[in-house]
Amino acid sequence: MKLLPIATLAALAAPFLEVTAAQYTISSPVPANDVFEAYVSYSIEFSSFPDFAGNNSNPNTFSNNLLDNIKHITGVKPYIRVGGNTQDYALYDASLPIALNGTFDPKRSEDYPTTIFIGPSYFESYNTFRGVKYSHGFNLGLGGNNSAGWQTLLDTVPLACKALSGKLYLWGYGNEPDLFSTSAQGPVRPITWNEREYVWQWLNGTRVIKTLIQEHCPELATEENYGYLAPSHAGVGNRLKAPAAWAAGVNTDKNVKLFSTHNYISGATSPGVTLQGTLMNHTVTRRSVDAHVTEYNAIKAIDPSAPPMIFGETNSLYNQGRPGLSNTFGAALWVADFNLYSASVGFKRVQMHMGTNYRYQSWQPLTTNLSPKGTKAPYYGNILSAFVTSAYCSLSTISHIPLSNPHLESAYAAYKNAGALLTRIAVLNLRNYNTTVDGAGLVPVPTPPVRGSQTYNFTVPDYYKPGYSVGVRRLLANGSDAITGITWDGYSYNYELDLGKPVRLGNVTYGEKVQVGEDGQVSVQVWDSSAVVLDFEKCW
Ligand SMILES: *[C@@H]1O[C@H](CO)[C@@H](O)[C@H](O)[C@H]1NC(C)=O
Ligand SMILES: *[C@@H]1O[C@H](CO)[C@@H](O)[C@H](O)[C@H]1NC(C)=O
Ligand SMILES: *[C@@H]1O[C@H](CO)[C@@H](O)[C@H](O)[C@H]1NC(C)=O
Ligand SMILES: *[C@@H]1O[C@H](CO)[C@@H](O)[C@H](O)[C@H]1NC(C)=O
Ligand SMILES: *[C@@H]1O[C@H](CO)[C@@H](O)[C@H](O)[C@H]1NC(C)=O
Ligand SMILES: *[C@@H]1O[C@H](CO)[C@@H](O)[C@H](O)[C@H]1NC(C)=O
Ligand SMILES: *[C@@H]1O[C@H](CO)[C@@H](O)[C@H](O)[C@H]1NC(C)=O
Ligand SMILES: *[C@@H]1O[C@H](CO)[C@@H](O)[C@H](O)[C@H]1NC(C)=O
Ligand SMILES: *[C@@H]1O[C@H](CO)[C@@H](O)[C@H](O)[C@H]1NC(C)=O
Numbered sequence: 001m002k003l004l005p006i007a008t009l010a011a012l013a014a015p016f017l018e019v020t021a022a023q024y025t026i027s028s029p030v031p032a033n034d035v036f037e038a039y040v041s042y043s044i045e046f047s048s049f050p051d052f053a054g055n056n057s058n059p060n061t062f063s064n065n066l067l068d069n070i071k072h073i074t075g076v077k078p079y080i081r082v083g084g085n086t087q088d089y090a091l092y093d094a095s096l097p098i099a100l101n102g103t104f105d106p107k108r109s110e111d112y113p114t115t116i117f118i119g120p121s122y123f124e125s126y127n128t129f130r131g132v133k134y135s136h137g138f139n140l141g142l143g144g145n146n147s148a149g150w151q152t153l154l155d156t157v158p159l160a161c162k163a164l165s166g167k168l169y170l171w172g173y174g175n176e177p178d179l180f181s182t183s184a185q186g187p188v189r190p191i192t193w194n195e196r197e198y199v200w201q202w203l204n205g206t207r208v209i210k211t212l213i214q215e216h217c218p219e220l221a222t223e224e225n226y227g228y229l230a231p232s233h234a235g236v237g238n239r240l241k242a243p244a245a246w247a248a249g250v251n252t253d254k255n256v257k258l259f260s261t262h263n264y265i266s267g268a269t270s271p272g273v274t275l276q277g278t279l280m281n282h283t284v285t286r287r288s289v290d291a292h293v294t295e296y297n298a299i300k301a302i303d304p305s306a307p308p309m310i311f312g313e314t315n316s317l318y319n320q321g322r323p324g325l326s327n328t329f330g331a332a333l334w335v336a337d338f339n340l341y342s343a344s345v346g347f348k349r350v351q352m353h354m355g356t357n358y359r360y361q362s363w364q365p366l367t368t369n370l371s372p373k374g375t376k377a378p379y380y381g382n383i384l385s386a387f388v389t390s391a392y393c394s395l396s397t398i399s400h401i402p403l404s405n406p407h408l409e410s411a412y413a414a415y416k417n418a419g420a421l422l423t424r425i426a427v428l429n430l431r432n433y434n435t436t437v438d439g440a441g442l443v444p445v446p447t448p449p450v451r452g453s454q455t456y457n458f459t460v461p462d463y464y465k466p467g468y469s470v471g472v473r474r475l476l477a478n479g480s481d482a483i484t485g486i487t488w489d490g491y492s493y494n495y496e497l498d499l500g501k502p503v504r505l506g507n508v509t510y511g512e513k514v515q516v517g518e519d520g521q522v523s524v525q526v527w528d529s530s531a532v533v534l535d536f537e538k539c540w
Contacts, residue, residue, distance in 0.1 A: 021455035022404050023521070024411070028461035032419035034395035036308075036348040038133075040070060040339060040386040041079040042362070043313040045355030046137060047086035047112050050099040050125045052356075052365040059128035063365050065500035066379065067129055069493055072502075073383065075392040081135040081229065081312060081351050083172045085185060086112050088141025092152040093117040099125065108185045111320045112355060118156075123163040133169035135229055136160045138209065140174025141188040144201040157209050161217035168220055170229045170257050173205055175313075178233040178240035195244040202230070202250055210255075227257030229312050234262050236295045243298040246306065258348070259299065260312030261292050265334070268319040268326070268359070275325050275480055279316055279334035280430040280529070282410040285341055293345050310349040311342060316378075321360030328377055329529065330432070330480035331360065335381025336388075336531055337428050340412040343389055343398035352382060363500070374495045377477075380486045383493070384475050387533060388414050388426045396423070409454065416537070422464070423537040427456050431528040435479035444478070452528040457521045464516050464536060471535035472512035472524060480529040 044052050054060035071077045086102075093101075099122040102113025126134055138156065142149025161168075174180075181193040189197075206228065214221040231245050242261065250256065265288050266273050278284055292309070299306045316326045316334055325331060339350050354361035357370045362379035364371045389396050394416040401411040408431045414424040433451050437443040464470075473489040484494065490510030497503040504510065514522050514534070526532050 021457065023457040023459065024401055024403065025459040026401065026413050026422060026425065026461065028415065028420070028422050030397060030399045030413070030415055030419040032397045032415070033346055034397050034418070035343050035389050035391070037391045037395070038074065038076050038079045039343060039349050039389040039391070039396075040074070040382050041081070041349055041351045043081040043083060043351040043353040045084040045086055045112060045353070045358070046082055046090060047100060047102050047116055048355040048365075049082045050122065053125035053128045055099060055121060055124040056127055060365055062373065062495060062500050063363065064129050066363055066375065066493065067132065069500070069502060070382065070386045071131070073386045073392070074390045077129065077132045079133045079135070079169050079349070079351070080129075081137070081169070081172065083135065083137030083175050083232075084313065084353065084355065085109075085175060086114075086116055087137035087172065087175050088139050088188065089114050090116040090118050090139055090152070091142065091148050092155040093119055094155065095119070111357065114185055120159065123159050126163040126167065132167065134164055134167055135169045135172050136164060137172035137175055138205070140177060140201065140205060141180060143205060145188050153205060153208065154212070157212040158216040161213050161220050165217060165219065168225060170227050171209065172229050172232060172312075173202065173209065175232055176234035176262060177231060178235070178238035178242075182239060193240070195240050195248045198231075198240060199245060199248040199250045203252060206253065206255065227255050229258050229260035229310070230256045232260050232262060232312050236261075236291045242295055243302060246299045246302050251303065251306070257307055258312075259296065259307050259309045261295070261309070262313040263288060263292060263311055264314065264318035265316055265338075266318075268317045268322040270317070273317065273322070273325065275328065275330040276432040279325060280330045280432060280480060281407050282337055282341075282428075282430060283407045285334065285337050289338070289342050289345060289347075296346070308348045309346060310351065311347055312351055313353045314338070314350060315353045315360040317360060320355065320358040323359050324481070326360035326378070327483055328480060329380075329477035329482040329486055332377045332379075332381035332475070332477075332486065333428055333430055333480070333529065333531060335378045336384045336426070336475070337410050337430070339381070339385035340388055340398055340426060341400060341410070343396075344400035344412060350385075352378070363495075375493050375500055377483055377486055379493060380475060380488055383488045384426070384531060384533065387473070387488075388412060388424055393423070393537060401425075411456070422461055423535075425458055425534040425536075426531065427524065427526050427534075428531045429454050429526040429528055433479045433527070433529040434481040436481050442483075448479075453525050454528075455523060455525045457523045458534070459519070459521050460516060460536075462520060466516050466518045466520070468516040468536075469513050470516065470522050472514055473510070473533045473535055474512075475531040476508065476527075477530075
């Protein structure tokens with residue numbers, strides 16, 4: 001048993017136990033599959049967008065600070081997709097004096113309104129974050145169902161395109177149409193709804209959108225600027241399937257610029273869901289992501305020119321997450337594992353979903369009677385993922401490094417220069433270590449148990465000579481169930497410290513270094529329920 005000097009890790013109160021050590025070899029060069037800029041991006045629930053962004057007279061500077069933190073790491077702000085279930089409930093009311101009037105129906109959802117009117121000032125929220133590219137989601141759910149829905153499309157295309165001039169990422173038209181006839185929040189299509197009808201309505205609507213954009217915002221109607229994230233299905237196993245939509249001609253007009261799919265690992269109230277078994281389990285994460293790769297390969301078989309693949313909306317547990325799971329440090333480690341694994345199998349961008357009061361949100365943008373304004377644990381997983389995939393120096397390629405325990409640990413290597421130069425190694429030790437009595441992050445146990453650790457030795461490419469100094473940056477918290485007190489490389493981004501701007505804490509170690517040994521190896525100890533990034537690149 002090797003105890004670490006407590007002084008070097010003051011934020012971790014328990015003694016440490018070295019359990020095992022293992023040796024791995026990092027190959028280089030690797031085949032390059034670079035991620036896009038802003039790999040770590042967000043999806044914001046349509047009805048919550050005014051809360052997250054604010055408006056002209058009241059911009060949300062806290063949200064902006066958190067987006068800027070990621071920009072400081074990656075060189076660009078995260079992209080923001082505005083959409084989700086509520087995009088398909090929103091009707092336009094030109095006389096509404098406020099941005100959004102949402103009415104909740106607890107029988108349909110306790111977390112978001114299901115009767116929604118937006119007014120002209122909704123579109124002000126696209127002005128508040130400088131340098132963000134947006135996707136705006138148009139209403140297909142009601143648009144193809146009733147005349148008010150169709151009128152909303154005609155009314156909002158000009159408003160959205162004017163608001164997004166110079167800031168457009170891509171358009172959305174319909175959220176999760178694979179669930180339109182079966183949605184638990186109320187179906188908007190008959191049970192006979194199928195891929196053929198979906199494609200007909202998609203083409204019918206997008207052609208009208210294009211005409212309106214040509215008329216009102218011609219600069220956005222060019223080949224380069226006009227396009228969609230689609231089909232934005234909820235998953236791979238629903239009644240409508242993405243490969244069938246492709247075969248039925250959803251990309252007939254060649255305007256689907258990114259193949260967008262959605263994913264959740266499991267559900268907030270699904271039986272048997274636990275932190276260790278569901279989120280802090282690399283095998284579960286891989287299986288969930290791999291199913292989308294299989295689906296994408298089926299689309300590529302139909303159409304070799306199909307566009308690149310992204311997760312357009314994703315997070316841990318559907319139905320907005322569960323306290324004690326989706327809002328914990330363990331979920332932050334899941335965010336990192338999910339993002340890095342997805343990058344390693346070909347996803348080009350991941351848009352983590354959130355909404356006001358959601359339990360898996362990266363931050364709560366304002367105080368409500370359900371949750372105080374604040375930075376939440378998953379944000380720290382966004383930060384680590386941004387650091388590893390950062391395209392600051394040049395675009396990154398991520399490769400997965402299989403470790404000896406397939407479930408409870410994972411590692412990734414990042415490269416630049418088309419896979420030629422190793423820049424970073426990330427190691428996630430997903431073994432559970434919880435330190436609160438209730439397991440919900442609130443009341444600490446009187447005497448924390450001993451915290452285990454693993455030592456990982458990596459033989460690195462020989463262009464890193466013995467003695468080469470490698471930075472060690474850690475993602476730390478008291479335990480997997482902690483919901484606050486989380487640090488990345490010694491920084492806290494908590495709202496209460498400096499409105500979400502980085503604050504380096506005096507009581508957490510940072511600035512650690514390890515050297516490449518005579519044997520060509522670097523060695524790093526990683527505490528249970530924590531992550532580390534070895535930084536070979538002098539970029540920051
Ligand atoms: C470290 O400092 C922060 C900010 O001052 C404080 O909130 C936290 O409790 C401290 N942690 C420990 C373990 O002392
Ligand atoms: C890992 O590296 C350390 C330090 O260089 C060394 O003492 C240890 O023997 C190595 N372990 C393995 C399994 O290679
Ligand atoms: C801007 O936001 C503030 C604060 O939420 C609100 O009071 C105001 O009505 C909003 N302005 C418009 C034009 O919606
Ligand atoms: C908001 O919508 C509800 C129900 O649809 C309606 O009763 C209420 O008058 C609306 N409020 C405003 C300010 O338009
Ligand atoms: C198809 O487009 C026409 C206008 O060109 C519109 O009247 C109709 O409502 C649309 N139908 C659907 C299902 O989108
Ligand atoms: C509109 O939605 C209802 C369910 O709310 C469904 O029964 C009806 O068939 C839909 N109409 C169309 C044209 O899809
Ligand atoms: C992780 O998931 C795999 C696959 O479902 C399962 O076999 C394994 O027991 C899980 N491990 C833990 C610790 O829950
Ligand atoms: C830690 O979590 C496990 C389940 O994940 C639970 O059985 C155990 O009681 C928790 N320990 C503490 C100290 O909360
Ligand atoms: C972390 O543990 C230390 C030592 O037990 C304690 O002082 C601190 O309050 C804990 N931090 C949080 C956020 O629970």
